[in-house]
Amino acid sequence: MSGTSASLPQPPSLLDHIRPQALSLPESGIVEVMNYGRQREGMIPLWAGEGDLPTPSFISEAATRSLAAGETFYTWQRGIPELRAAIARYMSRLYGQAEDPERFFVTGSGMQAIQIALALTLSAGEEILIPSPSWPNAAAAAEVIGARPVYVPFSFDEVQGFWLDLDRLESAVTPRTRVIFINTPANPTGFVASHEALRGVLDIARRHGLWIVADEIYGRFYYEAGEAGRAPSFHDVMEPEDRILFVQTFSKNWAMTGWRLGWIEADPSLGAVLENLIQYSTSGVAAFIQRAGVAALERGESFVAHQIERARRGRDIVAAGLATSNRVHFAPPPGAFYMFFGVEGESDTRALALKLVDEAAIGLAPGTAFGPGGESYIRLCFARGEGQIGEATDRLVRWLQR
Template structure:
């Protein structure tokens, strides 16, 4: 009798495990650590959002909803985006998803087949670069570089890379982990080129509200798009509304793809819980909503400034400029092994940071610090880092 050992398929076994989790698992549960490893604030969801979910639960709204989301939320998302950018996106082009990462997976399922090529601008949140591999696609990494103290993208060289063999361009701006934002002119050039060659563009814009230039929103691909462009936008309630644990996001895509999205949501998660959608609806429509986002961005900006000032004071730290997101991607002179440094900082200084290699080979030697934290926690973290450097 032949016996077959249980094994996952090769594409799954080849996926990279999360290096962030490797560090976090070594420190979670300890009370002597200041942790900045996850892309999550230590500030809870605003009360008015929680109250909306509570009212929904008290009304026993615990049944299935539409695959693409309740109509009121889809309409609110379209109105929010159009008000933010002056667009004319219809609710029919919106699909509510069970988190931003689910939206990324759904988008990839819509357009990628085994053997397709996806160009991904890196370093990037590992989930984004690994998702095409799950579907059997090939990932070509295109790295950002540091020029004159800031993160930079060589747009001309990227356009040269995007030839007829490429199915999908993926980028995330403002970027996790670097905070890099892509300017409007570059976005227009990339979209124009991809339109000409029929290349799909998947733009992860979950950090669009987290910019520190005084702008209300970061430049977005939809600013230059036609309704039927091969453009899919990913967004989420996680960051700007402090709703990481709620797991709710959305996709904006060509209307022709909406029926297909409806089908694959059914086969993935069926729908997002109604009480979660009611919380998301409150985030967009409650009179407190926009003021809450403004306050969150201002708070993150203060913590960002405190962290940057601390880095400058400590010396030995290279922290390139970036205008968005909620991270500093930095490196410490004399430490080329980011994983070893992250483990040492955790073990000897009680400082929890994400190792750069978690975001791809371009991140080796770097560390990511999430500054979406209260100033007193940032100050304690800097004290821990200063103490570590003084002992070397």
């Protein structure tokens, strides 16, 4: 430090004056590695929860037609009726129950669906239970409210993979608990709740008068789905009076990560309140984006099937590769599209992720980004084409065997 600058008084920082909750929000541990590696030539980026396929053109063209027709004005806060009806038809088909369009509220991303679900249920000083490791954004959205995420560690063994200990979940309930956040199939662990586990969570919620925020966005990415075409869901076990809010997104099934389009499913009696919360956060979603959503739901099934098949092959390639290395412990995940694994001798996974950028030209996400219990793991997104996944696996295995 130069003498001159040392003698100047330090200007007061604007950061000293913002809300403590905003200041203490975690920075994404994934973004750090992405920023470190994104410009490297030849990198294979498997850090984000995103595939390599752009949105199919029949979806984009629906937005283009809407724009050309001048659908550029304010629209329905709850979503255009056509999209709410299309969601209801899609959900009815997939879950085998006649769903009412009045249950569906269009949001500007699955993330916003979570934010609004929490604004509906959670106040400053209250608590939300989150099985962990987990995608960090739900916990962070609770922190923005001034609420406290309480992490409930998943159990792990190499036979079952990650599983949820219901006694441990229930023992984390306090008088301040208001919400249980359940992500199934889960990012990053690949955990998929059985119907028995879902019933167990629901029983706990009922006993303690809690809300469930059900994040089933990877429901189609379930590798043991069979005919059902989806993972077990709270839809299968709930009663109409249960306090469950479902959060959903178009991002994964239809390769629409960049669109910021999702929905909340809730009892229609909550409609006026949800509409207000949408009004006072972003005031709705562009109508032309919603038209794309209609196209995705009505004409997207073969694309979804293609994406699931691709992810399944990706999973098998990575699992086969990792099995040839003695340094890795993992269980092939039954759901979602991430391999979340530990590497023997590499306890600092942030450092590991940076080394893999430098030395193997692959981009993975460090487990430190996923909260308590994730620290010793690293996440690889396998929702990509066989060629890239094969090459990335080769690079990883070669690096592990050096």
